[in-house]
Amino acid sequence: MTTNTVHPQSNPASTASGSLKDSNGRLKDGHDRTPGYYRLVKLALLLLLTLLMVLSLLLGSVNLAASDIVSVLMGNITTGTTYDVIWNLRLPRTLLAALVGVHFALSGLILQSVIRNPLADPGVIGVSSGASLAIVGLLLLSDMINATLLKDSPVELSLSWLPMAAMVGGIVISALVLYLSSQKHQGMKTGISPARLALNGVAIGGILNAIVMWIVVVWGGGRTETTILWLAGSLYGRDFTHLFILLPWTILGLAALYLIRHPLSLLRFDESQALSMGVNVARWRVFSIALAVILAASAIAVAGPVGFIGLVVPHLSRLLVGGDIKHLVSVCLLAGGCLSSGADIISRTLLSPLELPAGALTTVIGIPVLLYLLQKQSGRRP
Amino acid sequence: MTLSAENLVLSYSSGQSASSTTSEASPVVSEVSLTLQEGEITCLIGPNGCGKSTLLKALAGLLPPASGQVFLDNRPLPHWSRKAMARRMTLLPQNPVAPDDLSVYQLVSHGRFAWQGLFGRMTQQDLDAVEQALHLTGMDQLRHRSFNTLSGGERQRGWIALALAQQADILLLDEPTTYLDIGHQLEVLELLAQLNREHQRTIVMVLHDINQASQYSDRILAMQQGRIIADDSPVNAITPEMMQQVFGIQVELMMRQQGDKTWPYGLPVGRSSHFPGQDVDTPSSMTGNPSTTGNPPSKTDNQCMQKAG
Numbered sequence: 001m002t003t004n005t006v007h008p009q010s011n012p013a014s015t016a017s018g019s020l021k022d023s024n025g026r027l028k029d030g031h032d033r034t035p036g037y038y039r040l041v042k043l044a045l046l047l048l049l050t051l052l053m054v055l056s057l058l059l060g061s062v063n064l065a066a067s068d069i070v071s072v073l074m075g076n077i078t079t080g081t082t083y084d085v086i087w088n089l090r091l092p093r094t095l096l097a098a099l100v101g102v103h104f105a106l107s108g109l110i111l112q113s114v115i116r117n118p119l120a121d122p123g124v125i126g127v128s129s130g131a132s133l134a135i136v137g138l139l140l141l142s143d144m145i146n147a148t149l150l151k152d153s154p155v156e157l158s159l160s161w162l163p164m165a166a167m168v169g170g171i172v173i174s175a176l177v178l179y180l181s182s183q184k185h186q187g188m189k190t191g192i193s194p195a196r197l198a199l200n201g202v203a204i205g206g207i208l209n210a211i212v213m214w215i216v217v218v219w220g221g222g223r224t225e226t227t228i229l230w231l232a233g234s235l236y237g238r239d240f241t242h243l244f245i246l247l248p249w250t251i252l253g254l255a256a257l258y259l260i261r262h263p264l265s266l267l268r269f270d271e272s273q274a275l276s277m278g279v280n281v282a283r284w285r286v287f288s289i290a291l292a293v294i295l296a297a298s299a300i301a302v303a304g305p306v307g308f309i310g311l312v313v314p315h316l317s318r319l320l321v322g323g324d325i326k327h328l329v330s331v332c333l334l335a336g337g338c339l340s341s342g343a344d345i346i347s348r349t350l351l352s353p354l355e356l357p358a359g360a361l362t363t364v365i366g367i368p369v370l371l372y373l374l375q376k377q378s379g380r381r382p
Numbered sequence: 383m384t385l386s387a388e389n390l391v392l393s394y395s396s397g398q399s400a401s402s403t404t405s406e407a408s409p410v411v412s413e414v415s416l417t418l419q420e421g422e423i424t425c426l427i428g429p430n431g432c433g434k435s436t437l438l439k440a441l442a443g444l445l446p447p448a449s450g451q452v453f454l455d456n457r458p459l460p461h462w463s464r465k466a467m468a469r470r471m472t473l474l475p476q477n478p479v480a481p482d483d484l485s486v487y488q489l490v491s492h493g494r495f496a497w498q499g500l501f502g503r504m505t506q507q508d509l510d511a512v513e514q515a516l517h518l519t520g521m522d523q524l525r526h527r528s529f530n531t532l533s534g535g536e537r538q539r540g541w542i543a544l545a546l547a548q549q550a551d552i553l554l555l556d557e558p559t560t561y562l563d564i565g566h567q568l569e570v571l572e573l574l575a576q577l578n579r580e581h582q583r584t585i586v587m588v589l590h591d592i593n594q595a596s597q598y599s600d601r602i603l604a605m606q607q608g609r610i611i612a613d614d615s616p617v618n619a620i621t622p623e624m625m626q627q628v629f630g631i632q633v634e635l636m637m638r639q640q641g642d643k644t645w646p647y648g649l650p651v652g653r654s655s656h657f658p659g660q661d662v663d664t665p666s667s668m669t670g671n672p673s674t675t676g677n678p679p680s681k682t683d684n685q686c687m688q689k690a691g
Contacts, residue, residue, distance in 0.1 A: 033485070033526070113481075259500060266495055268481035272444045276475075277548060278468030278496030322528070323483035 038327050041320050045334035049098065052341040056094040057086065059345060061353040092240045096302065097344040097358070098337040099243070099250055100235070101309055103299035105336025106257060108310020109317070109328060110292040113268050114285055115178070118373050119194045121311035122296035123366075124201040126177040127170035128305035129208035131297045132231055134169025135162055136212050139227070140219050160245050166297035173208065174293060177201050198374060233306035233359020235344050242302040249298035256291050257329060264288055265325035306359040308366020309339055315369065339365075384584060385441055385471065385552060386417040390450035392433070392440050392608075409448060410436045411608045418552075423578050423585045425595035428605035429629055434588045435476065435556050437605070441586065442473035442554045468496035471552035472545050476560060476588075480529045486540050487525040490515055493547030515546035518581070519573060535566030542573060553577070555587040559594070567591070571598045592629075596620050596645045597638070604628050616645045630654050 057069055068082040073091075077083050104122060111120035122128050139157065146154035181197040209231075216227050229236055257264075263284040266274045274281050296310065313336045314328070320335075321327040340358065343365075347356040392411035411433040418424055418441075426434040439445040441452055443459040452459045454470060462470075480489055493515065494508040504512075516522050519539045524532065529540055538558060545553055558574070559567040575598055577583045589595040595602060595616070602619035604612035606628045612619040617637075625633045625648060633648035 262495055262498060262500070262502065265481075266492055269492070270475055270478055272439065272442075272473065272475045273478055275444055275464060276442060276468060276471075276473040277492060278465040280464045318483050322485065322488075323481050324485075324488050 049337045057090050092243050096238050097341045100299045100303045101336040101340025103295045104309035105313035105332045107292040107296040109314040109332045114288045117194050119198045123307045126173035127296045129205040130169035130173025131166035131300040134165040138165040162301035163298040166301040170293045170297040230304040232357035233304040234357035246302050253295045307363040312369050384420045386453045390414040391448045393448050422600040424601045425599035426588045426603045432605040433608040434605050465496045472548050472550040473554040476556040484529050489529045490543045490547050493544045512547050515543040519543040552584045620646045
C-alpha cells in the first residue's frame, strides 16, 4: 500500500506542514499537487517529446545539416538526398516511434486499471504474442497462397489487414491468459493475482514465441530476416504507409479512451463497490480490454511488439501525477511517446551504422521494473 | 417505499444456477423475507458464516438470488439500471481497496459517477455534493492527503464520504467498524447515527459487536444458518435466549437508558453448556438490582440485570 508522492520544488507552502513528511523527507500528502504542478509536468513532457523528435530528425547514419532539414520541412527543398532521407525515412519514423509509444503506454494504463493489477501490460497478458502469431501466420499464409494457388497473378496482401489480424490474435490470447489467471472463491471471481498473471503470461508468451520462431525459420523464406527484426520490435524501414495504417486507430483509440475515462477510473475499485457506484462492470470491462487490445495490436502490426512500454510508463506517470485518471491519461500519452522515441534514437545511434531493435532497449528497461514490482507485490495481499 | 426482499434464497453459485445442479443443496440464505423501514438504522447480527454479508450483498443488488426477489421502491432490482440504483442506494464493502495515489478529494469525487453523463465534467451540483460529503465526515482538512496514507479511522470516514457524495438515501455497510480501535469504532457509528438523524439516511449494516448494534440501531435482524430468527427492536430482539441460540453464549443483560431510548447491554459470561437451539431456562423477570459485575458508562440512568441459564 505504499504510496509514492513526488515532491516538486514548485510549492514552498506545502513544506509548512512539516509533520507530514516521511522518513525520506518527501511529503506523504498531496498538498503539493496544485493545478499549476500538473500543467508544469505536462509542459515539461511535451518539451521533452518535441526535443526527442527534433533529435530523431537530426541523428542517423547520414549526416544532414539542420538548416537543410528545416528547409525540407518548410517545403523549400523538394529533391535531393536530404529530402529523401527526411521525407521517406526519418520523418515517418519519428512520428511513428512517438505514436507507437502512445499506443503501448495507454494500452498498459487501461489494462492496469481494468485488471486491477500493476503487472498488466500488453506484453505480459499475451496481446503481443497473440498479435505476433496472427501477423506472421497471415503473412506467410498469403505468401503460400500466392506461390501455389495464384501463381500467375499473385495478389499483394494489403498492409491494412495486419492490424485486424493482430487484434484477433491479441484478443484470443489475452482472453486465454486472463482466464487462466482468474481465481474463483465460493463461485465469486476474486480478482487476478499479479504473480499468477505474470507467470501465465510469460508461459503462454514463451510458447507462442517459440511457435512463431519455428514458423518463421521453417517457412519464412525471403521474409525470415525482416520478420525476425520486426518480432523484436523495430521501427527500421517504416514509411508513411505504415504511419497511415496506424493513425486511424490512434484517433479511434484516443476518442474512445476519452469517453470511457470515468468508468475506467471506477473499474479500479472492488467489483462490488464499482457496481454500487453505478458502473455496469461487466460491460465496461469488456469495452476497456477491447480498447487496450486495439491500441496495442495496431501498434504491433506496424512496429512489432516493442516490449514493456505499457508496463513502465503508467507507473512512471503515477509517480509524477498520482492516480487521477484524467492526468494519468495525458501524462501516459506524452511519456509513452518520449520513451519510445528515446529508445528508437538510441537503438539506431548506439552502434551506428548498425541498428538495434528498439524493443530490445525497452525490454532492458522493462524487465528490472517488472522484477521490482513483483518484489513489491509479494508482501501485499492479491 | 424502500428496500424489501421476498422469499430470498441465496447461494454463491446462484449466478450460474442454471448450469449447477448442486446449488439448491446448501443455500447460504434461505427463504428470507423482510421490509426495511425508511429512515431507520437496521443491524444484521449473527455468527460467522450465517449469511448476513451475503444477504446484504443481495439487498444491494450485487448477488443475483437463486430464487425470490429484492424490491427497491416496489420495483424488482433487475428492472433498475445500475446508475439509477446507485442514486438510490449504495453498499460499502467490508475491506474496500482504493486505487493507488488518489487524494481524498479525488476518491470522494468518484461517488458522483451515477449522476454524471458519459461525457460529463463535474457540475456545480457535483462539486457541492463532494464538499458536503467531506464536511459531514470531517474530512475537510484531509482533502489533499493521499488516501492510502491515512489512518484506519480516517480512511473509513473517507469511504463514508464517498458513499455520501453519491447522495443515495439508503446506505448498506458491511462491518464498517472492522479493524478500527474502539474510539474510531464509536466515531464511525456516531457519524452514521448523525447521518440517519439529521440527513434521513436509511442505514443497514452488519455489525459484530452486539452491544454496539443494540445501542445504535432501531431494529435488529438476528441471523442463524441463513435464516432470520429474530427481527425486532433491540429491547425485544436481544434476549438471553436469542444470544444462547444464535451465538451459543450466556449473557447477563443490563438495560441502558438515555433520554427516552432504552436498549439492552449484554455482558458475556461464558460459553453455554447447551448447544445452540436447545432449551434454556426461562429468565426471571427483571429485577431492580444494580449490576455488580460491570461498571457501565456513567450516562446510564437505570440499570437492570437479567441472568440466563
